[in-house]
Amino acid sequence: MTDVLILGGTGWLSGRIAERWMDAGASVTCLARGTRPVPYGARLVVADRDEPEAYDAVRGRDWDEVVEVSSRSTHVAAAAAALAGDTRHLTYVSSVSVYAANNEEGADEGASLVEPAALGDDGDYARAKAACEAAVRAALPHRTAIVRPGLIGGPGDPTDRFGYWVSRFALAEGGAVLVPDAPVVRVQVIDVDDLAAFVAALGAAGFSGTVNAVGDPSPLPAVLAAAREASGHTAEVVPAAPDWLAAQGVQHWMGPRSLPLWLPDDMPGFATRSNAVYRMLGGALRPLRETLVRTLEDERARGLDRARSAGITREDELALIAALRSGGDLHAGG
Numbered sequence: 456m457t458d459v460l461i462l463g464g465t466g467w468l469s470g471r472i473a474e475r476w477m478d479a480g481a482s483v484t485c486l487a488r489g490t491r492p493v494p495y496g497a498r499l500v501v502a503d504r505d506e507p508e509a510y511d512a513v514r515g516r517d518w519d520e521v522v523e524v525s526s527r528s529t530h531v532a533a534a535a536a537a538l539a540g541d542t543r544h545l546t547y548v549s550s551v552s553v554y555a556a557n558n559e560e561g562a563d564e565g566a567s568l569v570e571p572a573a574l575g576d577d578g579d580y581a582r583a584k585a586a587c588e589a590a591v592r593a594a595l596p597h598r599t600a601i602v603r604p605g606l607i608g609g610p611g612d613p614t615d616r617f618g619y620w621v622s623r624f625a626l627a628e629g630g631a632v633l634v635p636d637a638p639v640v641r642v643q644v645i646d647v648d649d650l651a652a653f654v655a656a657l658g659a660a661g662f663s664g665t666v667n668a669v670g671d672p673s674p675l676p677a678v679l680a681a682a683r684e685a686s687g688h689t690a691e692v693v694p695a696a697p698d699w700l701a702a703q704g705v706q707h708w709m710g711p712r713s714l715p716l717w718l719p720d721d722m723p724g725f726a727t728r729s730n731a732v733y734r735m736l737g738g739a740l741r742p743l744r745e746t747l748v749r750t751l752e753d754e755r756a757r758g759l760d761r762a763r764s765a766g767i768t769r770e771d772e773l774a775l776i777a778a779l780r781s782g783g784d785l786h787a788g789g
């Protein structure tokens with residue numbers, strides 16, 4: 456039986472990767488502190504990777520595949536060093552954030568990277584991810600797959616980004632929804648389960664190399680229109696100019712008081728990365744509508760009006776729409 460070790464497995468993507476490996480008949484062990492459960496059928500080894508003995512319980516066993524998702528460079532380097540001698544193949548989940556520039560449309564895996572951070576200096580996510588990539592490559596040369604996802608969507612997303620739009624259109628029902636007027640911005644989403652299946656397939660094939668795991672680029676307005684259609688929203692959509700939104704303190708992309716997926720116009724390469732290698736290796740990309748429908752079902756189950764880690768509250772949104780309609784500014788009283 457194939458023996459797989461997931462460093463993680465209680466998280467969102469790593470849990471789905473564990474499930475895909477179990478679907479393929481593998482025996483799956485997850486190493487984590489156990490703050491959340493592992494998927495049914497997986498074994499949990501409780502360990503804190505901040506501790507030097509973290510890998511003692513999983514060392515000395517021949518692992519067919521190790522999957523690593525951490526962004527902590529000391530964790531990644533220590534695990535790779537501890538397990539390299541016992542591991543046939545390792546897959547590291549990195550990010551397209553490691554690329555140095557976002558100005559070229561369609562750039563492939565050969566594009567320049569940011570300078571890797573010094574080990575342990577993990578304050579900058581992109582540079583920490585680059586350091587993690589370097590650490591696994593150095594420890595397991597020619598036995599490492601590096602997967603660089605872009606925006607991941609689908610049920611269970613802890614970042615709350617992709618689900619914001621379909622959830623907001625559903626919550627608004629007969630009410631207006633505020634959208635950024637951003638016709639040139641693109642979105643490249645990959646469904647969490649397409650990504651998880653791909654990660655498991657790469658491990659099974661023993662692929663060595665680097666691959667972007669990103670969806671096809673779609674204009675943001677088309678993604679918002681698809682989200683609206685999936686939710687059944689038919690009321691008004693209120694576009695706001697980027698400068699006006701910025702003046703109201705509304706952020707791009709993610710986090711509190713943001714309009715998720717909205718990017719500045721001057722980042723044309725961020726959500727247009729090449730997925731040619733992903734497709735060549737057999738990576739699947741389900742239709743956007745399917746990911747939206749799955750996400751909406753999950754959003755309804757979690758509560759459409761719950762506190763979110765990305766987006767604006769409905770109350771804030773209605774106040775912004777009122778200010779925009781009156782030709783004014785939210786903080787100046789409209």
Ligand SMILES: NC(=O)c1ccc[n+]([C@@H]2O[C@H](COP(=O)([O-])OP(=O)(O)OC[C@H]3O[C@@H](n4cnc5c(N)ncnc54)[C@H](OP(=O)(O)O)[C@@H]3O)[C@@H](O)[C@H]2O)c1
Nearest residue numbers: 463464465466467468469487488489490503504524550607
């Ligand atoms: N979301 C996106 O759109 C996006 C885009 C690009 C790339 N990515 C990448 O995708 C991956 C997401 O993976 P994920 O969803 O599984 O991440 P996650 O939800 O953050 O899970 C992290 C895992 O690591 C474990 N862990 C954390 N600290 C630990 C410690 N001190 N000791 C032992 N275990 C520890 C956690 O378990 P315990 O808490 O139980 O210990 C959990 O199983 C990341 O590599 C991320 O950088 C995400």
